[in-house]
Amino acid sequence: MDVLVADAPALPCTVATDVAVIGSGIAGLSVAYELASHGRSVVVLDRGRIGSGMTARTTAHLATALDDGYDELARVRGADCARHYYQSVAAAIDRAEAIQHAERIDCNFRRLDGYWVLAPETPASELDEELNCCRKLGIPVEDCIEPTPFHVEGLVRSLRFARQARLHPTKYLAGLARAIQGLGARLYADTCVEGIRQQHDDMVVTTTSGHEVRAADVVVATNSPVNVQVAIHTKQAPYRTYALAAKIPAGALEDALYWDTLDPYHYVRLQPFSAGEDLVIIGGEDHRSGEADDGAQRLAALERWARDRLPDLREVTHRWSGQVLEPIDFAGFIGRSPGEEHLFIVSGDSGQGITNGLVAGMLITDLITTGASAWEEVYAPSRRIQKNIGEFISENITPLKNLAEYLTASEIASVEGLRPGEGRLVRSGLKKIAACRDRGGNLHLHSASCTHLGCVVHWNSLEQCWDCPCHGSQFAPDGTALNGPAVSPLTDVEKPAKLEAAA
Ligand SMILES: Cc1cc2nc3c(=O)[nH]c(=O)nc-3n(C[C@H](O)[C@H](O)[C@H](O)COP(=O)(O)OP(=O)(O)OC[C@H]3O[C@@H](n4cnc5c(N)ncnc54)[C@H](O)[C@@H]3O)c2cc1C
Ligand code: FES
Structure with a gap:
């Protein structure tokens, strides 16, 4: 971006x-x-x-509502931890409000409500448990039944967290x-x-x-x-998440933060745009980094999901993705x-x-x-x-799976056939090679071994980079490390004389 x-x-x-x-x-x-x-x-x-x-x-929801729920946090780490967590994020939002005010930062900061909306696929008990937990912890939350953008028609139940915020990052x-x-x-x-x-x-x-x-x-x-x-x-695992922004007539959607209860969940908010129009920013479709290379399809699914629920949605102005690191606890x-x-x-x-x-x-x-x-x-x-x-177990399966990947066959028969913007893994003897052709037509060949701890990197055609599924490192087509924990670039390799047969 x-x-x-x-x-x-x-x-x-x-x-x-x-x-x-x-x-x-x-x-x-x-x-x-x-x-x-x-x-x-x-x-x-x-x-x-x-x-x-x-x-x-980022889509910059500033929320005291917790992605994984206070119920989960309290169950795993105890009520005191959950209470302190809430105090810290509430103080964080207050701090952003105070700083943008004191420093006169024109960043569209606004306090608003956040709705944790029950998806039809989710049992209502999930909201009941969160509601009960928040009440026990003294976290302000209300049980609501009203229309929201997550349903085409009818009333839907949600938990409303007051005094959330948004800003332009x-x-x-x-x-x-x-x-x-x-x-x-x-x-x-x-x-x-x-x-x-x-x-x-x-x-x-x-x-x-x-x-x-x-x-x-x-x-x-x-x-x-x-x-x-x-x-x-x-203790954490990298996930790729997708987002898009589309125009919507001003007033067509209440200015609030919305999250549904699916896993992965959808997240929605408004961004002021012009006198008669807002942008609605919609995110979701997350997957473990490096485990899928279908970003365009995920963005299309996100758009379909939004159009099904927001009939007033106009043209999409931006599409993008990014990575978040999910802590295990x-x-x-x-x-x-x-x-x-x-x-x-x-x-x-x-x-x-x-x-x-x-x-x-x-x-x-x-x-x-x-x-x-x-x-x-x-x-x-x-x-x-x-x-x-x-x-904890499932998040750590990826490093093991990666060891096996060193032995799999080449994804293509020849690196010459790579088209601009394409990347593939090939094998020559025991060497796994990350081969890609950048959008300018230049062929790049590097060891596919991540320079952090050696997991096999995977091509990301949407962002045109190599993603490491183990701990989230990213590398540019020319091998430069773009995101940690790796700092060193992927190692250059010679063009292989022979590739192990394509699968
Ligand atoms: C699509 C999307 C939607 C999101 N939505 C939300 C949301 O609604 N609410 C929310 O709270 N969070 C959200 N997040 C998460 C949030 O945006 C990020 O967690 C947050 O911005 C991370 O900030 P950071 O300062 O840790 O990292 P960054 O903003 O990535 O900053 C790290 C910096 O370190 C630099 N760096 C890295 N390695 C080195 C090095 N070796 N030497 C020098 N510099 C280095 C990088 O260049 C970078 O500028 C979202 C994320 C994404 C991708
Ligand atoms: S092995 Fe750790 S990020 Fe790649």
Whole structure:
């Protein structure tokens, strides 16, 4: 997605600062803003342009309603954890409201209701359980029966969560970046971090250009942490999600947030567009990253789903997809990186990554400035995952499945036949090769082994990149790492003399 949140140069030389923040999405810029507001000197580094990661692709529902439900969270992690989680996300929405107001950020921030709508396929008991749990925890929610856009006709039951919010994510980031620079923090784009080490009392961040940042504390807000090899990545799983925006006459749909109870669920909201028209943004059709390459069909299914329910829908103006990292026990990972004192991470965004990023701003600032946070345990990256979580098993099947993939046959008989925009896996002896032809017609051949932990990458024709199903790394056709945890590019390989037979 083409956005310009803030102009920033590449890091020109080695610099020193109180805090180095790596990543300039909602998490990195929120942390940078809060710390700079507390008088810390801050340097933000991003491998690409400022704010051009997943935050530029979000639909930006700011919700206290929890994707997986408070009932599940309380069952797995206890009532206190669920209560603290609610307090943290409610505070995150308040914080976004306060910041956009104080910094005069014109980002369409609006408070509105959110409806968790019962899909016909879901037993009503699912809403009953969530309602009862929320009431026990003191979370404000109402049981409603009224028409919603999820049904062509008739009344439907939903849970209404008041005081949710929405904003325009890149307008918000642009305002935040301006405010951060106004507080004296330095932003550097096109600066890829390749390592972080402790040297005496300093943390040293090394970049691929050879320049370093020396800091007392480092915050890794790269969506998927690039400093942790294993500890976090076995506790979360990457999912691709799809979204589209279409015009709709103003007033045709109540300005609210909507989610249904399907799995994967649909999510819907409005975005002001022009005097007589709004955009309705519809998302869903999620799947485990790398396990399907049918993005165009999923977007078509999303559009059909929307047109069935919103007869006033006009033309589709935007279609896109992105990745979220689903934490196994329902809350993100925000705090000290396991085993570290001055190194902090933010990850496990799930469909709540915007509030997650805002929570990170407050939580990590508290840890750095006071040494403690009321929400520390809820999000502790080093927490143990309860063994009774069924999904823990299924989320980790993919790495095993990947080992078997090294032995499967080539998907095509010859790499010469690849058309522009196509990518396929081929095998030559024991080598698995990621072969693709970019839209400009250039053939690229790389080892298909992800440079994080070696899983086989899969082609994503919609986004024109290689996705790793294990922990979410993504690589451009020329092999460049686009998304962590991998930092190194896919390894170049020679054109194979012979391919193992196509399946
Ligand atoms: C389609 C879609 C819809 C969504 N809808 C919602 C929603 O309604 N509500 C919600 O709360 N959340 C939603 N999410 C999730 C949310 O958008 C994300 O979780 C959130 O934006 C992640 O923010 P982040 O700051 O962690 O990551 P990012 O925005 O991805 O920022 C990370 C940055 O780190 C940089 N980086 C990576 N590696 C390096 C490196 N080695 N060196 C330097 N920089 C590096 C990247 O370039 C990037 O700019 C949605 C996501 C998608 C894709
Ligand atoms: S992201 Fe971990 S192996 Fe690819």
